Amino acid sequence: MPLTIAIDGPVGAGKSTISDAVASRLGILHLDTGAMYRAVGLCALKNGLDLDDEKSVSALCVSDECRVDVRYENGAQVTLLNGLDVSREIRAQEVGQAASSVSRYREVRQVMVDRQQEMAKSQPMLLDGRDIGTVVLPSATVKIYLTATPEARATRRMLQLREKGDETPYEEILKEVNARDYQDTHREVTPLRQAEDAILVDSSNLSFDETVEKILSIVEAKQ
Numbered sequence: 001m002p003l004t005i006a007i008d009g010p011v012g013a014g015k016s017t018i019s020d021a022v023a024s025r026l027g028i029l030h031l032d033t034g035a036m037y038r039a040v041g042l043c044a045l046k047n048g049l050d051l052d053d054e055k056s057v058s059a060l061c062v063s064d065e066c067r068v069d070v071r072y073e074n075g076a077q078v079t080l081l082n083g084l085d086v087s088r089e090i091r092a093q094e095v096g097q098a099a100s101s102v103s104r105y106r107e108v109r110q111v112m113v114d115r116q117q118e119m120a121k122s123q124p125m126l127l128d129g130r131d132i133g134t135v136v137l138p139s140a141t142v143k144i145y146l147t148a149t150p151e152a153r154a155t156r157r158m159l160q161l162r163e164k165g166d167e168t169p170y171e172e173i174l175k176e177v178n179a180r181d182y183q184d185t186h187r188e189v190t191p192l193r194q195a196e197d198a199i200l201v202d203s204s205n206l207s208f209d210e211t212v213e214k215i216l217s218i219v220e221a222k223q
Contacts, residue, residue: 003028003124004139005219006132009146010192011096011180012153014203014211015128018146020076021212023126026219029072031119033129033136034099035079036112038090039068041098043081051101058107068112070119093161093168093176100180103130104187130184133195142222143198144215150177152204 005022009015016032023030041051043066049056060066069080079087089095102108109131116136120127127136133143148156154174161168184192194200199218203211 002120002122003141003223004120004137005126005142005144006137006140006195006198007126007128007144007146007215008130008133008192008194008198009128009144010153010177010184011100012157012177013146013148014156014208015146018203018208018211018215019126019128021208022215022219024075025212025216026124026126028124028126029075030077031070031116031125031127032077032079033112033116033127033132035077035087035090036068036070036115037103037108037129038095038099039079039081039086040066040108040112041100041102042086042090042095043068044102045095045098051098054105057102058105061102061105061108061111068115093166096180097176100183104183104189106189109135109189130192131190133198134193135190138195142219143195144201144218145194145198146201146203146211146215148202148204150174150181153177 007015007019019030040061044051044057044060047060049060051057067082071078071080078085079090113136116127120137133140154170154177158170158173201214
C-alpha cells in the first residue's frame, strides 16, 4: 500500500499551505480536498442556487454543469471547474462559506469522496480536509488533526487578506471562523471531528516551519 497521510482540521488551521510543504518535503502529491468542495460552492454561486436547497445543489453536483477536476503542475494542485482553472477564485471568503454549505449534503460528499479515494489508490499522497481520517482514508498510514484557537486562525486569515488589500475587520473574520466551526462540526453528514487514532497538532503557538517539522517527525515515527 502506498504511503497515505490524512490531515484534518477546522477552517483557517493552515492545512493547505502546511500540507503543501509537508508533501513537498516527502516528495509526494498533496490533494487539497477542500478546494474541490470550494469549486462546487463556486459553481452553485455562479448558477444562482439557494445554498440551503439540498435537492438543487446535489443535482448540480452530479450534472455536466459542475465538472470538478484536479491536475498537477510542477507538483502543485490546480483545481478546475468545467475545464477552467479556478484555483485563485475559490479562495474568496464567500466561496469558502458556500463550500461549507454545500459540503453538508450527502450526495455532494459521496461524489467528492469517491473521486478522492480513487486518486489515492495508486500513489503516495497527502490529503487534507474535514473528513479524511474518518471517512475518505480511514486506513491512512498517518492521521493528523491540525488545529489552532479560533483567535489564532482569525488573525492568520486577516493577515492573508491584508496582503490582498482586503480590509475586512478582525471581529468579522473571527465571527466567520466561529460560524464555520459550528457548521462543520454540527452538520448531519460526516461532521468534522478528530479521528480516534489521529495525532493532535495545535499550531496556535507554533510558527509555520515548526508546524511542518512537527508533522514530518510524526510521519517519520509512524514509518
